Amino acid sequence: xxxxxxxxxxxxxxxxxxxxxxxxxxxxxxxxxxxxxxxxxxxxxxxxxxxxxxxxxxxxxxxxxxxxxxxxxxxxxxxxxxxxxxxxxxxxxxxxxxxxxxxxxxxxxxxxxxxxxxxxxxxxxxxxxxxxxxxxxxxxxxxxxxxxxxxxxxxxxxxxxxxxxxxxxxxxxxxxxxxxxxxxxxxxxxxxxxxxxxxxxxxxxxxxxxxxxxxxxxxxxxxxxxxx
Amino acid sequence: xxxxxxxxxxxxxxxxxxxxxxxxxxxxxxxxxxxxxxxxxxxxxxxxxxxxxxxxxxxxxxxxxxxxxxxxxxxxxxxxxxxxxxxxxxxxxxxxxxxxxxxxxxxxxxxxxxxxxxxxxxxxxxxxxxxxxxxxxxxxxxxxxxxxxxxxxxxxxxxxxxxxxxxxxxxxxxxxxxxxxxxxxxxxxxxxxxxxxxxxxxxxxxxxxxxxxxxxxxxxxxxxxxxxxxxxxxxxxxxxxxxxxxxxxxxxxxxxxxxxxxxxxxxxxxxxxxxxxxxxxxxxxxxxxxxxxxxxxxxxxxxxxxxxxxxxxxxxxxxxxxxxxxxxxxxxxxxxxxxxxxxxxxxxxxxxxxxxxxxxxxxxxxxxxxxxxxxxxxxxxxxxxxxxxxxxxxxxxxxxxxxxxxxxxxxxxxxxxxxxxxxxxxxxxxxxxxxxxxxxxxxxxxxxxxxxxxxxxxxxxxxxxxxxxxxxxxxxxxxxxxxxxxxxxxxxxxxxxxxxxxxxxxxxxxxxxxxxxxxxxxxxxxxxxxxxxxxxxxxxxxxxxxxxxxxxxxxxxxxxxxxxxxxxxxxxxxxxxxxxxxxxxxxxxxxxxxxxxxxxxxx
Ligand code: SF4
Ligand code: SF4
Numbered sequence: 001x002x003x004x005x006x007x008x009x010x011x012x013x014x015x016x017x018x019x020x021x022x023x024x025x026x027x028x029x030x031x032x033x034x035x036x037x038x039x040x041x042x043x044x045x046x047x048x049x050x051x052x053x054x055x056x057x058x059x060x061x062x063x064x065x066x067x068x069x070x071x072x073x074x075x076x077x078x079x080x081x082x083x084x085x086x087x088x089x090x091x092x093x094x095x096x097x098x099x100x101x102x103x104x105x106x107x108x109x110x111x112x113x114x115x116x117x118x119x120x121x122x123x124x125x126x127x128x129x130x131x132x133x134x135x136x137x138x139x140x141x142x143x144x145x146x147x148x149x150x151x152x153x154x155x156x157x158x159x160x161x162x163x164x165x166x167x168x169x170x171x172x173x174x175x176x177x178x179x180x181x182x183x184x185x186x187x188x189x190x191x192x193x194x195x196x197x198x199x200x201x202x203x204x205x206x207x208x209x210x211x212x213x214x215x216x217x218x219x220x221x222x223x224x225x226x227x228x
Numbered sequence: 229x230x231x232x233x234x235x236x237x238x239x240x241x242x243x244x245x246x247x248x249x250x251x252x253x254x255x256x257x258x259x260x261x262x263x264x265x266x267x268x269x270x271x272x273x274x275x276x277x278x279x280x281x282x283x284x285x286x287x288x289x290x291x292x293x294x295x296x297x298x299x300x301x302x303x304x305x306x307x308x309x310x311x312x313x314x315x316x317x318x319x320x321x322x323x324x325x326x327x328x329x330x331x332x333x334x335x336x337x338x339x340x341x342x343x344x345x346x347x348x349x350x351x352x353x354x355x356x357x358x359x360x361x362x363x364x365x366x367x368x369x370x371x372x373x374x375x376x377x378x379x380x381x382x383x384x385x386x387x388x389x390x391x392x393x394x395x396x397x398x399x400x401x402x403x404x405x406x407x408x409x410x411x412x413x414x415x416x417x418x419x420x421x422x423x424x425x426x427x428x429x430x431x432x433x434x435x436x437x438x439x440x441x442x443x444x445x446x447x448x449x450x451x452x453x454x455x456x457x458x459x460x461x462x463x464x465x466x467x468x469x470x471x472x473x474x475x476x477x478x479x480x481x482x483x484x485x486x487x488x489x490x491x492x493x494x495x496x497x498x499x500x501x502x503x504x505x506x507x508x509x510x511x512x513x514x515x516x517x518x519x520x521x522x523x524x525x526x527x528x529x530x531x532x533x534x535x536x537x538x539x540x541x542x543x544x545x546x547x548x549x550x551x552x553x554x555x556x557x558x559x560x561x562x563x564x565x566x567x568x569x570x571x572x573x574x575x576x577x578x579x580x581x582x583x584x585x586x587x588x589x590x591x592x593x594x595x596x597x598x599x600x601x602x603x604x605x606x607x608x609x610x611x612x613x614x615x616x617x618x619x620x621x622x623x624x625x626x627x628x629x630x631x632x633x634x635x636x637x638x639x640x641x642x643x644x645x646x647x648x649x650x651x652x653x654x655x656x657x658x659x660x661x662x663x664x665x666x667x668x669x670x671x672x673x674x675x676x677x678x679x680x681x682x683x684x685x686x687x688x689x690x691x692x693x694x695x696x697x698x699x700x701x702x703x704x705x706x707x708x709x710x711x712x713x714x715x716x717x718x719x720x721x722x723x724x725x726x727x728x729x730x731x732x733x734x735x736x737x738x739x740x741x742x743x744x745x746x747x748x749x750x751x752x753x754x755x756x757x758x759x760x761x762x763x764x765x766x767x768x769x770x771x772x773x774x775x776x777x778x779x780x781x782x783x784x785x786x787x788x789x790x791x792x793x794x795x796x797x798x799x800x801x802x803x804x805x806x807x808x809x810x811x812x813x814x815x816x817x818x819x820x821x822x823x824x825x826x827x828x829x830x831x
Contacts, residue, residue, distance in 0.1 A: 033258075039250035042516045043507040046561040060346060071586055072265040072342040079265070083344070139280040143262045143289060145311035147302070197302045199310075202261045202345060209255040209346035216252065216348075217341070220507065221561015222585045225341065228567075 005178045011185035012101045018189035019098075025196040026204055033208070039216075047221025056218010057211045059225075064210075069225060082126045089123020090155070092116045093162045097188040100169060100181060113170035120162040127156035151198050158187055232317050237363040241316075242298050244362050245291070248355050249299070256352055257295045259345045260285055266339035266349065271588050271612045272332055272605070284339035287328055288352040290316075291359070322365045329356040330367050331602040334593035335467070336554040341585060358469025366468060368796055369598035374464050374473060381480055382460035384428035385801075390825070394431045395454060397821055398439040402446075406662075411446040413438070416488065417453035423490040424454050424524070425461035425481055425505065427498040427630040433805055434630075435821075436814060440657035441496060444528060448536040449666035452494075458484030461495045462630075463504030466555075467595030471512045478509020482518045493521045497651045499553025499629035500593075503560050523562060525628050528656050529569045531666075537656070538664035544574040544655050549622035551580060551613075551636060552587040553629035561585075566628050569652055573659040578620040588612045590627070592635020600793050607642045610635075614643035625649050637807060641786065700728030701820040707731050708747055710740040710763065711755040711784070716808070720753055720784070720815075727816045737761025741769055744776045750823050754802070756785040756794065764794055771799035780822050784810055 045052060059069070067073040073080040096116055099107045106112055131152055134140045165184040167175040195201055217223035249257075262285055267273050272282040280286070289311065296303030296312035303312035316325055335357075337350040360366055361374070376385040392415065399412035414420065424445070430437045445452045458480035465474025485493050495502050506521045531537040550570055556562040563584040570577050580587070591610040596602065613636070617625055625636055625647055636649045662668065707729045709720045714735075721731045732747045734740045736758050744752060752770070756763035763783070771777050782804035783794065795801050803822045806815060 033251060033254060036249055036251045036254050039252040041507070041511060042514075043510040044517045044520075046507070047564075050564075051561070064344060070342050070344070071582065072269055073344065075268070076265065083263075137264070139267055139283045139286075140262070140264050142280040143264065143283060143285045145262070146308065147310045148262050199261055202259055205255055205259045206345060208251075209259040211346075212252045212255055213340070213346040213348055217558075217561075220559055222341075222558055222563075223561075225585050226563070227586060228579060228583060 060214020
């Protein structure tokens, strides 16, 4: 069924082409970012006996995995969990798209289907919650742009379609149509082309922004944060 | 409806923005995902739950929009898609931006350390302030203070002769108290090890801290000096976003230190002064770390550790807590030394929670004390700090920052916390065991303890007069006490009469004007908040009325937040300003000093 669909073949080709396009645009994005002058701090280190740029950068880069390190994640632990699930969903969705074209037999295996499908499902629920949060919280409405709404809507649909696609690939009855996979691949392709121009490109910048603020505050002596 | 064309100012702001961009700044501009996680970290948000505009990302978005419209791919082609269509266009828009950048953020950086993306919102807000300042849009207080710092070299408009006079005054007092002639404050001493730079607030409102620092340097046997120029460690460039002013202020200090050939600059307890002199000034002025620089807290701690100072913590036995200046703790990693010092000089230290880099702003950061138009909002935002202080049960809030002293003073007063604010220099000076400090221990073997200077016989009358002057420093002076509260009037009258003054009272602004004209006092002690004609109105009338306009005025008020209101008036500023409750000794010496200066000028 899979090999027989020329539409599916087109979707796969488009999908890989989109990936290459995204990589090219991302390279240009990074070039653009690095064309700005670096922000140097010439002052002497603030607390060299305690910390430095390197420690600050490491701490900053990995504080995403240390919810206790920031008050915002410590106090908003439930929100932090939704953040983790949401981003695991992105990893699952991307893996599903690429593995379905490279090794379709793997993505149909029950264990893979269970892990990937349930991750996507949970991410879908979180995305719905986020849509409501963005639409109905005054603060979120105030700071949201069309790009914020669109990116979130698109991801919500993508997660939902990912769940259905995983069901299709796992051979669940009622989800036999290959068009499900085709739609998923086309949506992923659109996604790959769109993200470098949208807020979703934050994950490209993320390591740099975290390392830079970490180096800055590590140099001054305030990263890692000490509590007492 | 077509959009109005961009004004010249907006175009200038766009040009300026391009110059301020570097990788880190651009990272913060493109990195925000509008997740809202920084929301609950801001003291303005927590105290204004119904106003979504207090959220940090909204504040940062003001400069982000400008950036996206001019520098970002998507924003340039489809501005509405990323919110870049809502850029400011008219001068009215700039007023709104001014209120956001100066009136809803103290640049405390608490949101910065709580952003999962590493977005430095406080830096973006400072950039917006800088863009506005560059086109002349800023609160009046910021304009006045910046002008003073550009023109007079310090942000409170202190004249050089007043500064030197204050140092001499403090030297005299210190030597009198010690009964020893060698403790005068050295001025422009070349080859000293330490150059001590202070906050002009110390000269203007709290010279006691200069005397305490002098006592500490003297007791530690330090080879130190204060400079006649470049003595202001504060830097309004940090608050206004004007890097040019920031660099100029820092350079004045560095140049003077170079001229004097000192080894080190010691910065008195001032959060933004420390950050600006020790870190940012180096970058603004383009100098690569010209000197070792440290906070006086570090200096005092080292003196104690090296045995140069010996302290007795039981002399400070009230319960104390510590407030971290945002600039010190979050932007300079300077938070353990004050705690270490505090534990050495006090007996009952209670930590405030949260603290260190996670502490909340005192409300006075970012130059907020100079922007009286935002005072009500600022005081409301102080509720967080008030609750923190209340929970410690402290009688004394200690802080290493003059701005925080004023900010906390306002919060304590506004929320009726009933505690006082002190700095570490106060506590260290109070805890000193002078006989065991370096200055005593290191005197040559067999040398006697320093004694009061020997007064030659021919000068004995002068000496006697001097003793009398010390006992009754206001003898022969006439003082008009203006206050609507009878018990406060009685207190002030008693203090001044005990100090030898002839005193007359007035209960409101009208009586003040009338009695000033008939009583012809040497000084008026003026309350600001009174029924009928307020102290502010009376002050302006005094200054404008021939015959009484020269009378020195010392404001004694329970509303420290009125400080800027009165300084904003288009008349000469009051000669003194004290907050209630006022210490008797401080009041008398302050008032005596104001009158002395008036006499010297008249002669
Ligand atoms: S500044 Fe950081 S925490 Fe705040 S909304 Fe933006 S990404 Fe989220
Ligand atoms: S810097 Fe401080 S005052 Fe400004 S938005 Fe952030 S948390 Fe609020």
